[in-house]
Amino acid sequence: MxxxxxxxxxxxxxxxxxxxxxxxxxxxxxxxxxxxxxxxxxxxxxxxxxxxxxxxxxxxxxxxxxxxxxxxxxxxxxxxxxxxxxxxxxxxxxxxxxxxxxxxxxxxxxxxxxxxxxxxxxxxxxxxxxxxxxxxxxxxxxxxxxxxxxxxxxxxGGSVLQRSSAKYQKEWNHAAPSPYVFHLTELTDWKTVSGGKVSLKGRLLGGCIDVIRHVIGTPFGDVRRFQQEQIGGEPILWYLENCELNMADLRRSMVQMKLAGWFDHCAGLMFGRSPANRPIEGYTAEDMYRELEEELQVPVIYDIDCGHVPPQITLINGAYAEAQVENGQGEIKQYFRP
Missing domain, CATH: 3.40.50.10740 (Murein tetrapeptidase LD-carboxypeptidase, N-terminal domain)
Structure with missing residues (x-):
């Protein structure tokens, strides 16, 4: 609960x-x-x-x-x-x-x-x-x-709807402070691996991959117990973002999460825009997203408003969410179900 x-x-x-x-x-x-x-x-x-x-x-x-x-x-x-x-x-x-x-x-x-x-x-x-x-x-x-x-x-018991931003910040410019803090210059484009409309439903969990991966196998990362005892076995909708990992390290982290059972009974994966995602020998983020969708047999969406490339939506760990992406735009409705 x-x-x-x-x-x-x-x-x-x-x-x-x-x-x-x-x-x-x-x-x-x-x-x-x-x-x-x-x-x-x-x-x-x-x-x-x-x-x-x-x-x-x-x-x-x-x-x-x-x-x-x-x-x-x-x-x-x-x-x-x-x-x-x-x-x-x-x-x-x-x-x-x-x-x-x-x-x-x-x-x-x-x-x-x-x-x-x-x-x-x-x-x-x-x-x-x-x-x-x-x-x-x-x-x-x-x-x-x-x-x-x-x-x-x-x-x-209530719900709240958030939509994708109009623009995002490509890089910080501390030499020219903005009254909005962020310099929102690039058109936001939420993407799907399939290229078509995608809808996802599940209980939200997630965070910065760089750090959350380190509690796998510890008392602080028991996803299976949480799923069974707190949310009655409902599927988990993961939101994840990469701060500094290159693509090989990111892929290793995804495999580790999968092997640890974090993606068991998973409704889908949502990845935030990343300032990292450096390709390794031509292996790109898009390659990894496609592999994950094939391996896990769940939809993968990416470049959402989450993480180190602002602005970002406020996502509630534990809330039930319905996410939808179509034609580069997205929305996430969160339900505060016990």
Whole structure:
């Protein structure tokens, strides 16, 4: 049974850095994002880990875990949004209090997606894969990113529809800051392996392949138990995105997931746009997508609004979803079914 938190007006947002914190030279990004959110009626409380970063982490694992556990238990905090991802979130998993997690949204992506997936798999608590705190600092927000508030305000039993973006950002241009944060210049084009219309239905799970693959075979990656005990054997609809893996490493990761049973009773795969996907000896992402569709006998769609090439849709781990792609455009309707 899936439990869904509910975001209310005037919520208090706690920001903590369970992966990477923010170097001093970029502290203004956090202050600016906090001001924008406060102007929209939120209150932002920043933990100590947000302001520090050394040796690829904000603080030692136990310190990061303690601050995250504290914000989870603090009734005054309604939502947790880390500043951004990072590299070594996996270090904190063994120190988290999974046995008493309250119904509180946790929102983020990249390395944070490992935290989200582990929480949903172990507890049945829905978690939100979407924007991070620093990307909420813009004077304006694009329509796709802005949907995070609507999605997290959906009540249990309700539903929410999101559509593919009009344009996406090909590359960052920090020399020319945008009031929207992102520089959306390229036409969005959701694709299918078949080239035709595709419809998918299932319970959402996913995240950044680079990091979630590392909990396969551990207590934090028991997909089979989750499927049997939390969602009554319903099929899983995977959304996945690649941050840094070349195509050989990505293919190895997909095979590992398959051999571990993660794709058993699977409704389909949805891949986000990627800044990586570097071909190896002519072996491309499109080659891999075709192979997966043939091997798993489920539809594969790709270049959706998810991951490190913004903007991105807010996807809820544990929610039942209906996804449809046709003529380069797509939509995902999520149902907050227990």
């Amino acid at each position: 899936i439990r869904y938190p509910l975001l209310k007006e005037g919520a208090v947002i706690g920001t903590t850095a369970p992966s990477s914190g923010v170097e001093e030279s970029m502290h203004d990004l956090i202050r600016e994002a906090s001001r924008r959110l406060e102007n929209e009626g939120f209150q932002v409380i920043a933990g100590d880990t947000v302001w520090t970063q050394t040796k690829a982490k904000s603080a030692p694992a136990k310190v990061r875990a303690a601050e995250f556990n504290h914000m989870l238990r603090d009734d005054a905090i309604d939502l947790i949004v880390p500043p951004w991802g990072g590299e070594l979130l996996i270090e904190i998993l063994e120190h988290l209090d999974f046995d008493s997690m309250p119904e509180k949204w946790i929102l983020g992506y990249s390395d944070i997606s490992l935290l989200l997936l582990a929480i949903t798999l172990k507890t049945g608590l829905a978690t939100a894969h979407g924007t991070n705190l620093v990307d909420l600092r813009g004077e304006y927000s694009d329509e796709t990113t802005a949907m995070w508030r609507t999605v997290l305000s959906t009540e249990t």
